[in-house]
Amino acid sequence: MPEDEPAIAVAGLEKRFGDVPAVKGINLTVAPGEIFGFLGPNGAGKSTTINMLCTLLRPSAGTARVAGHDVVRERDDVRRNIGLVFQDPTLDGYLSGEQNLRFHAELYGVPRSAVAPRMRQVLEMVGLWERRSDKVLTYSGGMKRRLEIARGLLHSPRVLFLDEPTVGLDPQTRSSIWDYIRELRAAEEITIFLTTHYMDEAESADRIAIMDSGTIVALDTPEALKAGVGEDRVQLRTDDDEAAIVALRERFGLEAVVREGAVNFAVPGGEQFVPRLFAELGRPIRSVSVSRPSLDDVFMSYTGRTIRDAEGSANAWMRMASRGRT
Numbered sequence: 001m002p003e004d005e006p007a008i009a010v011a012g013l014e015k016r017f018g019d020v021p022a023v024k025g026i027n028l029t030v031a032p033g034e035i036f037g038f039l040g041p042n043g044a045g046k047s048t049t050i051n052m053l054c055t056l057l058r059p060s061a062g063t064a065r066v067a068g069h070d071v072v073r074e075r076d077d078v079r080r081n082i083g084l085v086f087q088d089p090t091l092d093g094y095l096s097g098e099q100n101l102r103f104h105a106e107l108y109g110v111p112r113s114a115v116a117p118r119m120r121q122v123l124e125m126v127g128l129w130e131r132r133s134d135k136v137l138t139y140s141g142g143m144k145r146r147l148e149i150a151r152g153l154l155h156s157p158r159v160l161f162l163d164e165p166t167v168g169l170d171p172q173t174r175s176s177i178w179d180y181i182r183e184l185r186a187a188e189e190i191t192i193f194l195t196t197h198y199m200d201e202a203e204s205a206d207r208i209a210i211m212d213s214g215t216i217v218a219l220d221t222p223e224a225l226k227a228g229v230g231e232d233r234v235q236l237r238t239d240d241d242e243a244a245i246v247a248l249r250e251r252f253g254l255e256a257v258v259r260e261g262a263v264n265f266a267v268p269g270g271e272q273f274v275p276r277l278f279a280e281l282g283r284p285i286r287s288v289s290v291s292r293p294s295l296d297d298v299f300m301s302y303t304g305r306t307i308r309d310a311e312g313s314a315n316a317w318m319r320m321a322s323r324g325r326t
């Protein structure tokens with residue numbers, strides 16, 4: 001791959017399943033060595049996009065180049081240069097960790113003399129070298145995910161695709177998987193493209209794209225996206241929330257809602273606003289907290305929904321759809 005070629009370059013990429021436009025003409029470029037997060041609720045089109053980039057699905061229109069090769073015309077070159085860790089585990093539980101990796105090395109034609117040293121390197125990287133001879137069915141969920149990451153790296157790919165690498169894992173294991181992802185980038189200089197619907201995880205990416213209903217609605221660094229929201233979040237605890245909401249509207253022209261047992265609203269320069277709030281609200285205040293916008297707020301500002309609401313409606317839709325089929 002030439003030095004200045006992006007690791008991933010996507011232009012006008014589309015995928016339709018019959019009448020369903022799953023991906024509606026997206027554009028993005030990922031630089032070599034970047035950790036790029038692809039974020040969005042269920043059904044947004046993340047997996048469809050990643051499947052096209054990995055050559056597992058043929059685009060309906062547009063182009064995508066990965067590691068310097070076209071995903072349609074140079075499929076085998078793309079495949080040789082990418083590693084995949086997908087949502088559904090594909091490890092063989094009756095084989096040891098080491099045997100699972102050997103099998104993969106053969107599939108990918110890793111030169112025989114390179115297999116043993118590389119296997120040790122990747123197993124040490126994910127902290128599984130000591131457990132390499134144990135059957136995979138004795139591993140915890142986090143260990144299995146780490147083994148899959150090691151396997152995805154075995155043939156030294158230029159780009160590693162991780163589709164929801166931490167889904168279903170507890171918060172501690174999720175954070176340790178992220179530690180591995182960051183170490184990996186430092187150690188291997190590879191590009192990492194991952195999907196997630198955990199907003200807190202997306203903070204760890206260099207840049208993120210937020211996808212909703214088949215389109216990219218925002219793409220930037222997490223910091224820039226949050227700064228773009230512009231307003232801070234204020235949580236106010238009072239003895240009479242309804243009266244506080246009326247006072248906020250009448251005195252400051254602010255619209256507030258009750259959420260998590262407190263009055264919530266957004267205002268530019270939240271910290272500077274607090275003294276005015278105490279002086280002018282005209283209602284007793286028990287406590288106030290101010291926070292910077294989160295990626296949840298970014299998602300809200302671009303889509304008008306929280307990611308959880310978006311998932312709720314997608315799930316409700318899927319339940320309806322599956323009832324419709326019976």
Ligand SMILES: Nc1ncnc2c1ncn2[C@@H]1O[C@H](COP(=O)(O)OP(=O)(O)OP(=O)(O)O)[C@@H](O)[C@H]1O
Binds near residue numbers: 040042047048
């Ligand atoms: N093989 C398929 N046939 C028909 N429709 C599909 C197919 N695969 C995906 N879709 C539809 O395309 C849309 C995007 O789905 P996709 O799986 O890419 O979303 P996602 O963002 O990855 O969601 P999740 O987080 O649930 O994996 C959805 O409406 C889905 O129902």
